Amino acid sequence: MRFICFFNQFNHLLVKPTGRELNRRKMACSRYEYVKTYEQDDTILPNVWIVIRIDGKKFHKFSKTHNFEKPNDENALNVMNAAATAVMQEFPDVVLAFGQSDEYSFVFRKETAAFKRRSAKLLTYVTSLFSTSYVMQWTKWMSVPLAYAPCFDGRVVLYPSNENLRDYLSWRQADVHVNNLYNTAFWKLVLESGFSNQKAEERLRDTLSADKNELLFQEFGLNYNNLPAMYRKGTILLRKRVISSGDNDEKGRKAIVPLHEDLISSHFWKSHTEILGKYVPGTYKASEALPRLVDLQLSTKQEQKQEKQEEQENPENLAGIS
Ligand code: GTP
Ligand code: MG
Numbered sequence: 001m002r003f004i005c006f007f008n009q010f011n012h013l014l015v016k017p018t019g020r021e022l023n024r025r026k027m028a029c030s031r032y033e034y035v036k037t038y039e040q041d042d043t044i045l046p047n048v049w050i051v052i053r054i055d056g057k058k059f060h061k062f063s064k065t066h067n068f069e070k071p072n073d074e075n076a077l078n079v080m081n082a083a084a085t086a087v088m089q090e091f092p093d094v095v096l097a098f099g100q101s102d103e104y105s106f107v108f109r110k111e112t113a114a115f116k117r118r119s120a121k122l123l124t125y126v127t128s129l130f131s132t133s134y135v136m137q138w139t140k141w142m143s144v145p146l147a148y149a150p151c152f153d154g155r156v157v158l159y160p161s162n163e164n165l166r167d168y169l170s171w172r173q174a175d176v177h178v179n180n181l182y183n184t185a186f187w188k189l190v191l192e193s194g195f196s197n198q199k200a201e202e203r204l205r206d207t208l209s210a211d212k213n214e215l216l217f218q219e220f221g222l223n224y225n226n227l228p229a230m231y232r233k234g235t236i237l238l239r240k241r242v243i244s245s246g247d248n249d250e251k252g253r254k255a256i257v258p259l260h261e262d263l264i265s266s267h268f269w270k271s272h273t274e275i276l277g278k279y280v281p282g283t284y285k286a287s288e289a290l291p292r293l294v295d296l297q298l299s300t301k302q303e304q305k306q307e308k309q310e311e312q313e314n315p316e317n318l319a320g321i322s
Helices: 017-037 059-065 072-092 118-142 160-191 197-204 209-220 231-234 266-271 292-313 315-321
Strands: 050-057 094-100 103-108 152-159 235-244 253-259 281-287
Touching: 050 118, 050 160, 059 197, 072 094, 072 103, 072 235, 072 253, 072 292, 094 160, 094 253, 103 118, 103 160, 103 235, 118 152, 152 160, 152 231, 197 281, 253 292, 292 315
Parallel strands: 235 281
Antiparallel strands: 050 103, 050 152, 094 103, 094 235, 235 253
16 A cells, blocks of 8 residues: 555645644654555565465355355356456466465466566455355355355465476365265265265275275166266366357467366366466367356456447447547
């Protein structure tokens, strides 16, 4: 916050003060201004990946209140994805975002100068923009009304090397796998086999991944690998040039696209070289229908383009508005 003396700011609106009065105000200003020096410099080091991770506050309660499907609610996850898209639209320096459950990580490119790299500014802006966008997006995806304001906390973590950044993202994606496999088995036991929560927990205690896969297959006929990739891998948001079938524009239209790929594999990093390399968005070729998240972005852009064109063609309409 820039420190501006309140009196000086509105001087011109006041009855002309006497010289003595002016002197008094000047002194008041300089006397208090020293408090500015108590502010801490939180500028982030140069040349590091900046990761901001936000996490929903008490989402076990929030998901219960809003009747989220167990263990994964596709629409609720899409509210998260849409809120994260809004953050990426605001910050072009976010090269990748990764989300799962009630959390999202935003990766700022190493050279970003956003908010002069001031940690608190970046963190608070991303967290509050995510929270308000979550609320704004709610009715687009959910049929139940929002019962109360959701809240998110956030943290800033810095990674000096590409390897550290990849390991961080691998850690978050491995977390999706561990949690989702457990939760899928847990809720199958509770909802389909009538286990109490405690009994289901006991049944799964000390089991390995292979045991849970086997249980799902043998007892419920479910091949875990056939579950939607969004549930198993989380969502990676990248900026791409979208080329859909029947598109005349060969360059494609810029949008933020959701991917559910294995980012632990080196194949992912070879396919999306723009993340670690010189930043030029890659292409996203849609063989099937575009995900709704992308469709919404493109149709909003199209509407804005049309509005602008209409304004240019009929400037007299604008004059009427003012
Ligand atoms: P704090 O983050 O410490 O405030 O606790 P929290 O209750 O938010 O728990 P945590 O962040 O560890 O985990 C997120 C919780 O959100 C999960 O344990 C679930 O209860 C809930 N959740 C997130 N996504 C879904 C979903 O798609 N379906 C359902 N049923 N629950 C979900
Ligand atoms: Mg949480």
